[in-house]
Amino acid sequence: MHLHQLTLYDFRNYADVRLTLPPGLILVTGANAQGKSNLLEAMALLAYGQSPRTSHESDVVRWGATAARVSGEVIHGTGEFGLAVAVGQHGPRQLRVNGNHVRRLADYVGRLPAVYFGVEDLALVRGAPAGRRRFVDRLLSQLSPRYFLSLQQYNKILQQRNAWLRGLGEGRRHDPAMAEMWREQLSTVGGLIIAHRLRLLHQLEQWTIDAHSIIVGGPQAVQMQYAMAESETVPTAADATAHLAELLERLAPRERARGQTLAGPHRDDLLILLSGKEARRYASQGQQRSLVLSMKLAEVLLLRAVKDEAPLLLFDDVLAELDQDRQNRLVEAIPADVQTVITSTEPPPAVAGRRMYRIWVQDGTIIRQAAC
Ligand SMILES: Nc1ncnc2c1ncn2[C@@H]1O[C@H](COP(=O)(O)OP(=O)(O)OP(=O)(O)O)[C@@H](O)[C@H]1O
Ligand SMILES: [Mg+2]
Structure with a gap:
């Protein structure tokens, strides 16, 4: 399964962005505070119907805007489907599958299986x-x-x-x-x-x-x-x-x-x-x-x-936190059919030599994207 298309409107520091994504390894790079984590958060929001980064839903609405909208096309074994999440500054969140309203989050979650891995998750064993x-x-x-x-x-x-x-x-x-x-x-x-x-x-x-x-x-x-x-x-x-x-x-x-x-x-x-x-x-x-x-x-x-389908794997800044040995082992252990999106200011050593799709982010816009 992979996320093929992603569209953001008024989501965090993105006003209006549309991206086509390939399967495989994707690296999102850019300087600090440009929108790397925000882009990854948008993918997680699409998968979970809620943000893994905040419990205040409306945080994701671009400052000054009234609602954030994230939508995407997912390709899987036998076809494709569309997902969309809209979060209002005040009103309730709206979820859609193939354009149809889904009232309950329970009926939305799990359609695009995903694993989000942020720096805070590094405390999973040690933490509360x-x-x-x-x-x-x-x-x-x-x-x-x-x-x-x-x-x-x-x-x-x-x-x-x-x-x-x-x-x-x-x-x-x-x-x-x-x-x-x-x-x-x-x-x-x-x-x-x-x-x-x-x-x-x-x-x-x-x-x-x-x-x-x-x-x-x-x-x-x-x-x-x-x-x-x-x-x-x-x-x-x-x-x-x-x-x-x-x-x-x-x-x-x-x-x-x-x-x-x-x-x-x-x-x-x-x-x-x-x-x-x-x-x-x-x-x-x-x-x-x-x-x-x-x-x-x-x-x-x-x-x-x-699920009999590969989930989407989202790494926010985590790889850079690991020593090179662990980076290598982890990246090598990820099955090839798992679309993996990594954010980082610099390409982490474990992925530097690999075939990947690279997206450069600057101030809420995608300034370049290329397979390398
Ligand atoms: N609701 C919002 N509306 C507009 N801008 C926002 C909103 N929420 C966060 N931002 C801004 O988006 C910018 C980019 O944030 P993001 O977390 O994506 O940065 P990043 O590229 O991951 O940086 P880093 O390398 O430091 O992790 C930040 O400057 C942040 O203040
Ligand atoms: Mg970040």
Whole structure:
């Protein structure tokens, strides 16, 4: 699968740009602050229906403009289709597939599978659990619309339940029937999410082991485990709901005192073990970095296998952050059918000698493009 055409209107510092892109390796170059990351962000927005760089949607609207529009043509095995995202300064986001409105983000995500890799992702192993949850959620959302819907539903229930818990702290009378209702709702949808994640983890672990042995040049024990907040044991996919419900019952007095939901997928973590030890705490910086690359590469390989189509791979500035050895291993491990877009001020050594398509960006315009 590859993004063949891309059009931007009033997106970040681009007023009006239309690009035709080849499959294979694409390098976006230019000096700082010219629009390299913005161009990559536009591609990610088209794939995910939302920007991976900001949670304030309207940030992408060009200053002074009323709406940003990004559209593209995707070529895949058996044909092509069009995607379009419009983000208003105030109004709601609009999504289209082949010109037809798509109301729910869940029905949009996953049509153009993509892996976005920004500098902030380098902290995937070392950083806080939220980054690992985002990694898993983004991957699963592209694989299953049902997962994405459950996640949205869960977040809504969580907010309402937290508001209810806070109300108790402010003196509202405790009603056991309400407590039971919230516990059931949260554990039903939360259990579904955990079950999905557990099933994914098994596949992801296999792909990460493969990717890791390519990145470090030999086999090493990598394991991935699900860690449930406030629980010593990990449920199976089949009993995740019952496990969460029990946990919430046990935590009820503490939750009432704290005024917040203390267990559930919003607090869970993905444990990554290297040679049996938790990598976040014990692995060296270099080992952590290799693990991050392996997980991102695993994401590419897994999407490619499950979707039976190569995803789009977007590297924002990341290659330049890696030593040359890791750059080479990573670039060599990317399957040839994966359209890969890299932004960088200078061509990174790993791609310098390769056949690629190069795009030069300056102040929100494409000043040159050529195959080299
Ligand atoms: N909504 C917006 N409207 C107009 N310009 C914007 C908007 N958002 C960001 N910009 C500007 O776009 C410019 C280019 O940003 P971008 O992040 O793409 O730079 P870059 O080429 O990746 O630079 P670097 O090499 O430093 O990463 C920045 O100067 C930024 O201020
Ligand atoms: Mg940038």
